[in-house]
Amino acid sequence: MATAQNRMLWLGVILAVIVSDQLTKWLILSNPAFNAVPCLDVMVACGKIELSSVFDLTMLWNRGISFGTLQSDGIMRWVLVLATTGIAAGFTYWLFRAERWLTALSLALVIGGASGNLIDRIRFGAVVDFLDFSGPWFGAHIANWPIGFPWVFNIADAGITVGAVLLFLDQFLMSRNETGEATGV
Secondary structure (H helix, E strand, C coil): CCCHHHHHHHHHHHHHHHHHHHHHHHHHHCCHHHCCCHHHCCCCCCCEEECCCCCEEEEEEECCCHHHCCCCCCHHHHHHHHHHHHHHHHHHHHHCCCCCHHHHHHHHHHHHHHHHHHHHHHHHCCEEEEEECCHHHHHHHHHHCCCCCCCEECHHHHHHHHHHHHHHHHHHHHHHHHHHHHHCC
């Protein structure tokens, strides 16, 4: 069970993910090269800064969920807001009852990431994505990708992904370890 001191640590992790996510998004939104606010209109092109063959900064508005799937506007925007809020609340409940530090860290990363993207969805109706690692895998063909840009994401997405992978490993490895201990293996 989490102690009050541990809770403050995990709340700090959540806050660090949210602040770093929102700060980097603010930097993108305030840079005229990205044409960020005008390109909320799907008829207006967003900007891009090419940095290398592996990594660029590409402004995208993700109106859906992971990798641009389930693109939504209108009422579906609010359905995603409610779903994200519910998941974050459930994970927060789990976080405060977590017994292992890796479980708590994983949940804190996911909650922080979900909260960062939730802020965008409420403010803009879409999530700011800009870290573009699509070059090595998709190159010029990415413009024709049917569900969005698969390797363009943000700090919040990174928190969610790292947290989810750690949570899977924690749950898989710990359940395996506990099963081994119970059977004497």
